[in-house]
Amino acid sequence: MNALTHYETPLLQTPFHARTSAANKMHSWGPWAGYASVLTYEDLAMEHSSIRNAASVYDLCPMVKYRIEGPEAMAFLNRLTVRNVAKLSVGGVQYTVWCDDAGHLIDDGTLFRMSPDRFRLCCQERHLPWLLDSAYGFDVAIREETEEVAALSLQGPTSASVLAAAGSDVTGLKPFRMADFAFVGGEVTISRTGFTGDLGYELWTVPELALPLWDHLFAAGAQHGLRPIGSDALNIARLEAGFIITGYDFTPAPQCVREDRLRSPVEMGLGWLIDWEKGHFTGRRALLRAKPKWAFVGLEVDGNIGAEGAILYHDQKTEVGMITGACWSPTLKKSIALAQVQAAHAAGGNLWAEIYALRELHYAKMMMRARVVDRPFFQTDRRRATPPARF
């Protein structure tokens, strides 16, 4: 029998580990979907700044990926997810969510249409049993391909220039589209997608090409301020962009122990994704019947202390919600937050966040006014401009 030693190294290493670990000067690691993932390489402010002012590279490998293919792959996905997959053309990418029978959110993710009959679904949580159960009655094959794909996210105003310098001309690539590029005897697929709300791309290849890709990119990016970023910097950027993370901003239905933690897409501000006319999808009938009890909102909070985890009060007295993600936004110079509030308070007015600021080992308790504002907090034309401006 083999000696069991897996518990000694419980976290897997991504195909970029040789490079990410060398660059991780702070030895700051966190677990993500079973992989060791860098939280901050060197300096959080510089890393966030590279997203908004230059270019950044983030190791995406731990993101869960499923390969979904077969003559009825599209029909399967239309029944699984709330959006209309028929409207997703080959080479396109769709942000989407899916629900259980009761219309409660299971996860969100991005769906890539690789060919008429082949898709890739990228998401935060693992769902193979649910996907396979959902596949009953459809001519479709599904398997997890997380380990077969090496992926990097290249984000920031100079990202197109970095790619140009690397020899990939992406000037014609529109948001939510992808294209294949030759790379050292293989291929890299580049999609104009990301989690920062900025100009950016995601690069997909096989694990064997991971290190050459990293090296090639950093050689090309030297003149464009390219630097690796960890999850902490990305989290600030995604909050500025108003994006949610499963498990942070809502609890996925299969993991909910408490009934009142279940959330529908409508309650998470994702009702706009639902295509009611496309035919049946799992949870549709429940969603039609449901009356939303919650709303998901963006908040600007007074003061300069991040309001992470703060309880929200109406009139400083009645609990009406909870901040699920917050930060001091370096871009906006404001304290911003994402929050679940009771539906009656979706419009805001007289909302207060109870913030505990740790000051030299003592908490200062503050009631700060929180105003409901439109998301995204931070918006830039760079994100959509095609061709992208050269920086």
Added chain:
Amino acid sequence: MPMPSFDALIIGAGPNGLAAAHRLQSAGRKVLLLEAGVPGGGAAACVPLAEGFAPQPLAHLSLNLDPRVAHGVELARHGLRWAAPDLATTALSPTGGHLRLDGPAGAALQGAVSEADRAAWAALRARLMRFAAVLTPLRQMPPPRLARGAGNPMLKLAMVGLKARMMGKAEFRELLRMFLTNVHDALNDELTDPLLKGALAFDATLGTWLAPRSPNSLLLWLDRLSGGVGGVQGAIGLPAGGMGALASTMVAAVQAKGVSLRSNARVARVLVEGDRAAGVVLDSGEEIRAPLVVSSLSPKATLLGLVGSRHLDAGLITRARHLKARGGAAKLHLALRGLPDFRGADPKTRLVIAPSEEAVERAFNPVKYGQVPEAPVMEIILPSAFEPGHAPAGQHVLSAIVQYAPHAPKDPEVARAVLLEASLRQLEAHAPGLRSLILKADMLMPYDIEARWGLPGGNWHGGELSVEQMLFLRPLPGLAQYATPVEGLWLASVGCHPGGGISGSAGWNAAGAIMGVGK
């Protein structure tokens, strides 16, 4: 020629489909009944046996025909007669020391049984009949719901509770004690005679995927005892002309009511438009439209086959797939050149081979693992001994339910041959010379029953009848009120509450639920 339009389509002309059709048509709906084969009768429909012999049904006796259906459909007026309305049972002994149980549910016992056992059986029988009677009203209403504000028929439910409580504190406690116990323990608490215990244990578990020692098996016995014939609780009847005649009487009654009937119209799928049922598509491709579709096929077949994943939530599809449907009973038909002699037993009784409760349990053991028992237990009827018309003069038909049979053995052909041989060995041991009388032998295994009668797994109940699949759990939580998530599509199947037998109860209940919605 334009198709006449209908208010309701009913899929399957079995007892439930017929009952639902009759009730809906009576309420003023125009009903079209679609049957894949020849109408009708579901498990009372017949398969051919041999030249000159009457075709044989799957269900060969009537034990729980719903009195509401019998009266509502006016079966007597349409010619239903009984060859034996209250069949006696003979518990066969291989040495001729038979026991005979006369009257409903073995009210009178003849044979070499101790006085103590006689008294104990009388007491146990009375108690079981009392308990079963308490539960009977539950069969005649949709299952109660657990949800808040579900609109349960509280008065009816309160009456059930009150009736149970009115038995007195000791009996009520005894009901609660016995409710979920097993047949083996209940019998051994009271009785000693192996042959008597064997016959009772056999009856208690007939047609289920349970053996006497299986948890909760007593509940199935109570369910069986809640039936009866012509208002006599616990009676078992043989209709004149056999169960096929009961089926054709129902068909005649339903047609007389004005229901349109189409044979050889196999429904391929339910047509769903705008998230509601709009009709059906036959396997010929023909489309028949109606705003109401009622399926009397098993819920499993309806949800997975006729509706399909595209129109249902993934979780529901998974639950439907996991719905347990294993059949443990095989059906044996013999064409005989003469009357077999079961060592003097009265051929005009129901003959049971089940030497002991242990023997019943042992016959189930190999079946759990996909194998065939060496000594199967069985219920035998010789319809030709009761009346002419079943076989050429002087010749006879033997119809037997053989337990247990594997529903998914490794080699179905081999399993069929092995079970046939084991059954004939058992029969020969109890009726020497029987084998030499055989002109033709047909063994229908659970998978044959599935193929012929469309019952998943060959299970008589269109989904196992056991406590975890009864009442509001039948066929699945959320579907127990006969409605489906697809508006306009209803379930009226033996796989719904209250379950199996040639009863029509589920169909009658479903029609009531449908009309309630229209109010």
